Amino acid sequence: MSFELYYWDGLQGRGEFVRLALEEARADYIEVVRGKSSEGGGTGAMMAVLDSKDEACPPFAPPFLRDGDLLIPQTANILFYLGPKLGLAPADENLRYVANGLQLTIADVVTEVHDTHHPLASGLYYEDQKDAAKIRAHDFIDTRMPKFMRYFERVLKQNPAGDQHMVGDALSYVDLSMFQLIDGLHYAFPRATKHFGEHYPRLAALHDAVAERPNLSAYLASPRRLAYNETGIFRHYPELDKATR
Template identity: 45%
Template sequence: MPYDLYYWPGLPGRGEFARLVLEAAGVPYRDVARLPEAEGGGVAAMQAFMVGRGHDGPLPFAPPFLVEGELVVSQSAVIAAFLGEHHGLAPEAEAERIFARSIAVTTADLVAEAHDVHHPVGVGLYYEDQKPEATRRAAEFRESRMPKFLGWYEALIARNPHDSGTLVGPDITYADLGLYQVLRGLAYAFPKRMETLRPDYPLAHALADKVDALPRIAAYRASDRATGFNENGIFRHYPELDAA
């Protein structure tokens, strides 16, 4: 049976980290909330699943979550690790498998910080309700946090003993797919800043180019299954929050 992936339709968001692993591994799945309601899909199907789980079985806090029979896996980093380890996109050595999970969790931290740039006060408020705070948060994120995270990824690639150009292990893993998505998201949200920073992190960008060229990833990006970044997602482009 294919996996059922539950996430909000119309934006890549945190669900994209799971989609990329599913697509790269060539694993069949249903993107439930994107399916027509006549086929058992839509947001209503996702909400109905969570309501039903309130009385029977594991209850995920929020999308994304992955379902296979009675198995429910939630949180983007955990889903990516689960899929990678079950479908050939994780290191084989135990120490490297565990560290790949650490990378995925750290990437989730970066994603949360990127989101909080445009929603620094509260997720229930509109961006327009917190623009002064967002401006201040954006400056700190651009000048301090982005280089800190990107420098760490760059160091991991440089120090990888396999000299594979990847974050961990000898081959591309779900951790690399996560970095790929983050670099794409940051380039969308902060194009000026990323253009300035790009020369400082050649290994990270070379890895992203390698992921982008994977046949299954290229086919996915060209398909109608992929959703572009927009101002409803985690990575949002507000020109007033970007600077070189």
């Protein structure tokens, strides 16, 4: 039976972190809003689950994943579940909690990226908060992004199994998510990340190595990989970007 992934149509967003794991593992899955599933297809099928009075605990928001009778919300939670099933989690159970902690930290960065263009309220248009967004984005570029990236670079450097993976000695979903985070930052802030590889060589090497994996490379070149756009989390507004040394 196929995994059923629920996320907004036309957006990479948080759903992309799950897609990358499914694609790398060549898992059998259905993108419900873009296709058909046991719930039908389209956005209506997703909203029916969100608004369901039959689910014991319906998800608050997408992404969420259905595996048989099990409904799993939240990106990091989905990946914690999928990792062992897809061969994308450390064999050592203790390291699986380390992986989950890193994934949750990635989620923290993603939230801060979102807040660079929506610093006041998610319900307001970007155009209604551009001045505040510029202040928030420049603080993110100058302070928050370097703090997070220095941490992730140090995690790679201090990995006892070597600096090719975020945790353990083999590819995990955390490596895939780190690729997506770095890739999204390059799209949103091309000037700020121009010298990314000079400052964070291990992270840059990880990003490139993931992109070159055969399954991921094929996915990235396919129509299944949605393009970045200015309705997602990673948005490129030139006025929010700035050059760094």
